[in-house]
Amino acid sequence: MEKMATRDAYGKALVELGKINKDVVVLDADLSGSTKTAGFAKEFPERFFNMGIAEQNLMGTAAGFAASGKIPFASTFAIFACGRAYDQIRNTIGYPKLNVKIAASHAGLTVGEDGGSHQMLEDISLMRTIPGMTVIVPADGVETKQAIFAASEHQGPVYIRLGRPSIPIIFDDRYKFEIGKASLLKEGKDVAIIATGIMVAEALEAAKELEAQGIEAAVLNISTIKPLDKEAIIQIAQKTGAVVTAEEHNIIGGLGSAVAEVLVENYPVPMERIGVQDTFGESGKPDELLEKYGLKAKNIIGACQKVLNRK
Amino acid sequence: MMDEQQLKFIEEKAKKLRQHIVKMVGAAGSGHPGGSLSAADILSYLFFKEMKVDPENPRWSERDRFVLSKGHAAPVLYAALAEKGFFPVEDLSSLRKINSHLQGHPDMKKTPGVEMSTGSLGTGFSATIGMALAAKLDKKDYRIFVMLGDGEVQEGQVWEAAMAASHYKLDNLIAVLDYNGLQIDGNINDVLSPEPLNEKWRAFGWEVIEIDGHNLEEIHMAFTKANEIKDKPVMIIAKTIKGKGVSFMENEAGWHGTAPKPEEVEKALLELQ
Numbered sequence: 194m195e196k197m198a199t200r201d202a203y204g205k206a207l208v209e210l211g212k213i214n215k216d217v218v219v220l221d222a223d224l225s226g227s228t229k230t231a232g233f234a235k236e237f238p239e240r241f242f243n244m245g246i247a248e249q250n251l252m253g254t255a256a257g258f259a260a261s262g263k264i265p266f267a268s269t270f271a272i273f274a275c276g277r278a279y280d281q282i283r284n285t286i287g288y289p290k291l292n293v294k295i296a297a298s299h300a301g302l303t304v305g306e307d308g309g310s311h312q313m314l315e316d317i318s319l320m321r322t323i324p325g326m327t328v329i330v331p332a333d334g335v336e337t338k339q340a341i342f343a344a345s346e347h348q349g350p351v352y353i354r355l356g357r358p359s360i361p362i363i364f365d366d367r368y369k370f371e372i373g374k375a376s377l378l379k380e381g382k383d384v385a386i387i388a389t390g391i392m393v394a395e396a397l398e399a400a401k402e403l404e405a406q407g408i409e410a411a412v413l414n415i416s417t418i419k420p421l422d423k424e425a426i427i428q429i430a431q432k433t434g435a436v437v438t439a440e441e442h443n444i445i446g447g448l449g450s451a452v453a454e455v456l457v458e459n460y461p462v463p464m465e466r467i468g469v470q471d472t473f474g475e476s477g478k479p480d481e482l483l484e485k486y487g488l489k490a491k492n493i494i495g496a497c498q499k500v501l502n503r504k
Numbered sequence: 505m506m507d508e509q510q511l512k513f514i515e516e517k518a519k520k521l522r523q524h525i526v527k528m529v530g531a532a533g534s535g536h537p538g539g540s541l542s543a544a545d546i547l548s549y550l551f552f553k554e555m556k557v558d559p560e561n562p563r564w565s566e567r568d569r570f571v572l573s574k575g576h577a578a579p580v581l582y583a584a585l586a587e588k589g590f591f592p593v594e595d596l597s598s599l600r601k602i603n604s605h606l607q608g609h610p611d612m613k614k615t616p617g618v619e620m621s622t623g624s625l626g627t628g629f630s631a632t633i634g635m636a637l638a639a640k641l642d643k644k645d646y647r648i649f650v651m652l653g654d655g656e657v658q659e660g661q662v663w664e665a666a667m668a669a670s671h672y673k674l675d676n677l678i679a680v681l682d683y684n685g686l687q688i689d690g691n692i693n694d695v696l697s698p699e700p701l702n703e704k705w706r707a708f709g710w711e712v713i714e715i716d717g718h719n720l721e722e723i724h725m726a727f728t729k730a731n732e733i734k735d736k737p738v739m740i741i742a743k744t745i746k747g748k749g750v751s752f753m754e755n756e757a758g759w760h761g762t763a764p765k766p767e768e769v770e771k772a773l774l775e776l777q
Contacts, residue, residue, distance in 0.1 A: 257634020
C-alpha cells in the first residue's frame with residue numbers, strides 16, 4: 194500500500210501553489226524541516242519568513258500579511274500553534290476574520306517519542322469553537338494536497354491539521370475534495386463509522402473485517418470538521434441507525450462531539466466514540482501509542498459491536 | 505521646525521481629540537480616558553501631519569497604516585478618525601453601545617480607518633511586522649506606524665515582535681511607546697518595571713528616540729528623524745502624562761479605565777477649551 198505523511202503532501206502542495214499564486218507567503222517557527230515548509234523556502238526564499246521560536250508573533254505577523262492582501266500559510270507543530278498562540282489565533286486572526294491559513298503538523302498521538310507535551314489532542318476542539326474558523330483534517334496525502342489548494346482559494350481563516358507519520362493513501366486522482374463536504378467511502382446499512390484524519394484508514398480496515406462477520410458498516414470521511422456536513426451525518430444515521438466516531442483527538446470537543454451535537458438535535462441514534470479518553474499521551478512509537486490508547490481498527494470494531502447491541 | 509500655523513492646527517486638533525475623548529467615554533459610562541488623553545498629541549500629529557491616508561478611500565492601497573496596539577485607548581483613535589473624516593463626529597457618542605461600529609476596543613471589521621483589531625496586548629504590534637514585511641515584499645513605500653503602551657511591553661509577545669522587526673530590518677516600521685508611567689494596578693515601576701527601556705529596545709536592534717510626547721516640536725523632530733533611519737525599525741519613547749489635559753485625571757492610575765461622571769465631563773471640558 195502506498196503511504197505518505199500529510200505533512201509531506203502539504204510541503205509539496207505549497208511549492209505547487211507558490212508557483213501559481215504569487216500572493217502566497219509562508220511563515221514558520223524554526224520547524225520548516227519538520228512541517229515541510231522548507232521546500233517552499235528553497236523555491237521562493239523571498240516569500241518565506243522564518244519567525245524563529247516565537248509562535249505568538251508568528252500568528253500575529255501572519256495576520257498582518259493577510260491584512261495586506263497576502264495569503265499567509267503559518268506553520269508550526271499543532272501543540273504550539275493552537276496552544277501557545279491560541280489568543281493570537283482567536284483575537285488577531287479569528288476575530289477580524291483574516292485570511293490566514295494555519296497549517297499545523299505533528300498533531301495527535303502519532304508524534305510518538307516526543308511524548309505527551311508534544312501530542313496535541315485538543316486542537317480540533319479549540320479551533321472549531323472560534324467563530325468563522327474553517328477546520329480541516331485530511332485523511333491522506335491526496336486529500337491534503339487538495340485541501341491546501343482549497344484553503345488558499347477560501348476567503349477567511351482556515352486551520353489544517355497535519356500529521357507526522359506516513360499513512361496509507363486512500364484516495365485516487367478521481368477524488369474531489371470540497372470544503373464542508375463529507376465523503377462516503379463505503380456503503381453499509383448496519384452501522385456508520387464516521388472518521389477523520391488518520392482514523393479513516395483504520396475505519397476502512399474495521400469495516401472490511403466487520404463485513405467478514407456479516408456486518409455492513411458504512412464509512413464516512415469527515416475531513417472538514419467545520420463547517421460540518423450535517424446532511425451527510427443525518428442521512429447516514431437515518432440509513433444505519435447506529436454511529437461510531439473515530440478520531441486521534443480527545444473525545445471531548447472533537448469530531449465525536451461535533452457529530453453528537455448534530456445527531457442529538459436532528460436524529461438521535463445510539464452512538465459510540467473512539468478517541469483519546471480525556472487523557473494526555475506519552476512517549477512511544479506511533480503504532481504502540483495507537484494500540485495503547487485504543488485507536489486501532491479493532492477498537493472501532495468493538496465500538497461497532499457495542500453500538501449494534503444498543504440499536 | 506514646523507511653521508506656526510501648522511503647529512497651531514495640530515494643537516487645536518489635539519485639543520479637539522481630548523474633548524471628544526472625555527465626552528465619548530463619559531457618554532459610554534465606561535472606557536479608558538487616561539491612556540487616551542496621554543496619546544492625543546501624538547495621534548493628532550500622525551493623523552494631521554505625518555500620515556498619508558484618505559478618509560474617502562480608507563482601504564487605499566498606498567496609504568500609511570496606523571495600528572493602535574494599546575487597543576484600550578480606542579477613544580483617541582476614534583476621535584482622530586472622526587476628526588479626519590473617516591466617519592461622522594456624531595458617531596462618537598455611540599462608543600461601546602449596542603450596534604455601534606465603535607467597539608470598546610478597535611475592530612477593523614466595523615470601523616473605517618481601523619487597520620487591525622486589537623485589545624489583547626502585544627497582538628497589534630505583531631500584526632505590524634506582517635504589514636511591514638508585506639510592504640517590503642511588494643516594494644511599496646508606505647509606512648507602518650504602531651503605538652504601544654508602556655504596560656503593554658510586559659507582554660512577551662512584544663519582544664518576539666521586536667526581535668523580528670530588527671532581524672528583517674523593517675525601516676518602514678515606526679513605533680511609539682506611550683510612556684505615561686501608569687498601569688491599572690499603579691505605577692509601572694511598582695507593578696513590574698520594564699526599565700531600562702531605552703537600552704532594551706537598542707539591545708533588540710532598534711533605533712531609539714526619546715521625546716516629550718506632549719511637545720509637538722519634539723514629536724515633529726522625532727518622526728522627521730525616524731523617516732531617515734535605514735535598515736532598522738525605530739522606537740520613539742514618548743514620555744507622557746496619563747490623563748494629560750484634565751487636571752484631576754493627570755497622573756492618576758484610577759483614571760486608566762474609569763469613565764467621568766456628567767459633572768466631571770463638564771469640569772474637564774472647561775479645562776479643555
